[in-house]
Amino acid sequence: MKKTIGVALLVAFLLLFTGCSISPSEPTPETGVTVKVLDVGQGDAILIRTPEQTILVDTGDTGQTEKLRAALKREHVRRIDKLIITHPHRDHIGGTATVFNMCEVKTVYDNGQPTSTNVYRDYLKTIQRKGIPSWTLRDGDVLDLGSGATLHVLSPTQVMVDERGMQNGRLNLNLNSIVGKFQYGTFSMMLTGDAEVPAEEGIVARHDSTDLRCQVLKAGHHGSKTASGAAFLRAVDADAVLISCGADNEYHCPHPSVLARYGKHEMDYYRTDYNGTITVRTDGKTYTIEPEKGRKNEAGAEK
Numbered sequence: 697m698k699k700t701i702g703v704a705l706l707v708a709f710l711l712l713f714t715g716c717s718i719s720p721s722e723p724t725p726e727t728g729v730t731v732k733v734l735d736v737g738q739g740d741a742i743l744i745r746t747p748e749q750t751i752l753v754d755t756g757d758t759g760q761t762e763k764l765r766a767a768l769k770r771e772h773v774r775r776i777d778k779l780i781i782t783h784p785h786r787d788h789i790g791g792t793a794t795v796f797n798m799c800e801v802k803t804v805y806d807n808g809q810p811t812s813t814n815v816y817r818d819y820l821k822t823i824q825r826k827g828i829p830s831w832t833l834r835d836g837d838v839l840d841l842g843s844g845a846t847l848h849v850l851s852p853t854q855v856m857v858d859e860r861g862m863q864n865g866r867l868n869l870n871l872n873s874i875v876g877k878f879q880y881g882t883f884s885m886m887l888t889g890d891a892e893v894p895a896e897e898g899i900v901a902r903h904d905s906t907d908l909r910c911q912v913l914k915a916g917h918h919g920s921k922t923a924s925g926a927a928f929l930r931a932v933d934a935d936a937v938l939i940s941c942g943a944d945n946e947y948h949c950p951h952p953s954v955l956a957r958y959g960k961h962e963m964d965y966y967r968t969d970y971n972g973t974i975t976v977r978t979d980g981k982t983y984t985i986e987p988e989k990g991r992k993n994e995a996g997a998e999k
Contacts, residue, residue: 728979729845729880733914734767735968735988736760738942738949739787741767742887742914744878748842749777753887755791758815760942764791767973768798775799778839780847781806782874782889784816792819801828805839807874808832809857833874835902844880844980850899850908851875851891863894870917871895877910881980884909886932888916888923896928905931911983912976915939919950919967929961936985936992938974939967964992 734741736756741764744751750773756764776799781789784806792815795801804823810816823830833839834857837849852872861871873889886908891899896916900908913934916923918941937958941949950967958965966974972988985992 728977729843729883731878731885731912731976731978732771733938733940733968733974733976734764735973736763736767736791736940738918738945738947739790740782740889740914740918740940741791742940743767743771743773744841744845746842746845746880749845750775751778751780751841751847752776752795753780754782754788754889755779755795757787758790761791761794765794765798768795773799775802777802778841779804780833780874781819782887783807783869783872784809784811784813784819785869785890786813786815788889789819790815793822796822796826801826804828804830805833805874806830807852807857807872809861809869809872811869833876839876841878846879847876847887848879848907849874849876850903851895853898853902856895856898868892870922873916875899877908880978883911883978883980883983885912885914885976886910886934887914890917890920890923892917892920892922893925893928896923896925900927900931905933909933911935912985913937913963915950915954915965917949918945918947919954920947921951921953924954924957926957929957929963933961934963937963937965938976938985939965941967941969943969945969966992 730745732743737760739756740754741756742753779801833849835853839847861868870890870892873891875891876887878885908931913932915937919939939950971990975986977984
C-alpha cells in the first residue's frame with residue numbers, strides 16, 4: 697500500500713513539472729486571448745484562442761494544405777470548438793479535409809450558401825458522416841467564444857443569401873461572406889472573409905458606427921481593390937490592418953490603391969506574404985501585434 701502511494705506521488709510530481717505544462721502557444725486565463733492570421737499562402741485561416749475555446753475561421757486553399765497542417769501542428773491544435781467557414785470559395789474552404797482529419801471539430805458554422813464544387817460537397821459529406829452539429833450565421837447572431845469573448849455577426853442577412861449573391865446578373869459568393877466583430881473586453885477586431893464593397897456598404901447602412909469601430913481589421917478579400925471601401929474604412933476606423941495573401945500572387949493582392957487607402961486613413965498594415973503569421977495578443981484592455989518576420993508596412997509601401 698505504501699509503495700503504491702509512493703509511486704502515485706512520484707507520477708503526480710512528474711506530471712506537475714513536465715507533461716502537465718501548457719504549451720506557451722495555448723493561452724491561459726492569465727495570458728488572455730490570441731488571434732493568429734496564419735500564413736497559408738493566398739487564402740484565409742485565422743486561429744483564435746480564448747482561455748476556454750479554440751476557434752478556426754476559414755482553412756486556406758486546397759493547394760496550401762501542408763502549410764495549414766504545419767501551422768496547426770506548430771500551435772498544438774487537436775480540438776476546434778468552432779470552425780467558421782466565411783464562404784465556400786476554395787481559398788477559404790479548401791483545407792477543411794485536413795482540419796477534419798487532424799482535429800476533433802465540435803461545431804461548424806457557415807453562411808449556408810451552397811456551391812457545386814467537389815471540395816464543398818466533400819465538406820458537407822464529412823460533417824454529416826461525423827455527425828458534427830452545423831449552423832448558419834446571419835446578421836445579428838452572436839457567438840459565445842468563452843471567457844467573455846464574442847463574435848457579433850454583421851453580414852450576411854437572410855435576404856442577401858436568398859438573392860444568392862447575384863451582382864449584375866452574375867453569382868458572386870464573396871458578397872455573402874460572413875463578417876463579424878470579434879470582441880474581448882475593450883479590444884475588438886473585424887473579420888471580413890472576402891466581403892466586397894457592396895457588402896461593406898450594407899454593413900455600414902445597417903449598423904451604427906460605434907458598433908463597427910475596431911482596433912484591428914482583417915482586410916477584406918486579401919487586400920483586393922474590390923474591398924476596403926472608403927466608407928467602411930471610415931466606420932471601422934482601425935489602427936491596423938492584417939492582410940492574408942500569398943507571395944507574388946496572380947491577383948496582385950494587396951492592390952496598391954488599397955494600400956494607399958489604408959495610408960490615407962492612417963492605418964498601419966501587416967501582410968502574411970512579407971510578415972508570415974501575424975499574432976495579435978490581448979488581455980481585453982491592451983493589445984500587441986507580433987509579425988513572425990519583418991515589420992509593418994514593408995515592401996516600400998507608403999504609410
